[in-house]
Amino acid sequence: MKLDHVVYFTNKPPEQVVEEQAETGRPAVVGGRHEKWGTHNALRYVRNAYVEWLSVNRMDIASSVNHPLTKLMLHDLEKGEGWGTLCLSVEGIEAFNEEVQNKGFTTSGVLDAERRTTDGQLRKWKMLFIDQPISDELPYPFFIEWEEPEDIRFAKLRKDGTIAPPNEELEIKECVFGVRDPLKETGEWAILLSRKVGDAHDIRLPNAVLKFVEQTEGKERLREVVYG
Secondary structure (H helix, E strand, O other), X not given: OEEEEEEEEOOOOHHHHHHHHHOOOOOOEEEEEEOOOOEEEXXXXXXXXXXXXXXXXXXXXXXXXXXXXXXXXXXXXXXXXXXXXXXXXXXXXXXXXXXXXXXXXXXXXXEEEEEEEOOOOEEXXXXXXXXXXXXXXXXXXXXXXXXXXXXXXXXXXXXXXXXOHHHHHOOEEEEEEEEOOXXXXXXXXXXXXXXOOOOOOEEEEOOEEEEEEEOOXXXXXXXXXXXX
């Protein structure tokens, strides 16, 4: 299990995000459309993961689908743009689903997912969500298993320009969450992820650290992504 990507909810179309990110020296690309969810995205790959800017493409679809990430995005965007959540990649997502259910978590079941790229390609993966009400409380991470092995997928992404060479000099070091009770949240995530809790309310994954810090106001969310 490792960090796959972090999600930023925005009202901006992907093309605008790409223009703005180009000015930072950390280029992004238009990802494509999630046609079944009414959303679209921009992406910035770094060495160990990627950033996804997710926004509404068709509100008529987005507002009617029963898709946890889309519902969380619509809830959060009512109060403005910002970091929403993160995704962890797993191998054997069906077996992982059984494992977390055996721990007492209720899940969405494994969902099929796909994205249509700007050049018409269809990229597919499987997703898994932990069932919880959409609210201002911290959402659990969601999980992904890609259709292709990582080395093949990344080779294709380099070839089509999705992965920009300058960005491979960067990696995501920490994902920082603002929560009311860091001890409680760290403990719950540690059970879900089968990981140990560090001394600083953190959980170490093979490619990044998840850190929980106290926050007395506002939504409990991913609040900072630290690069190195």
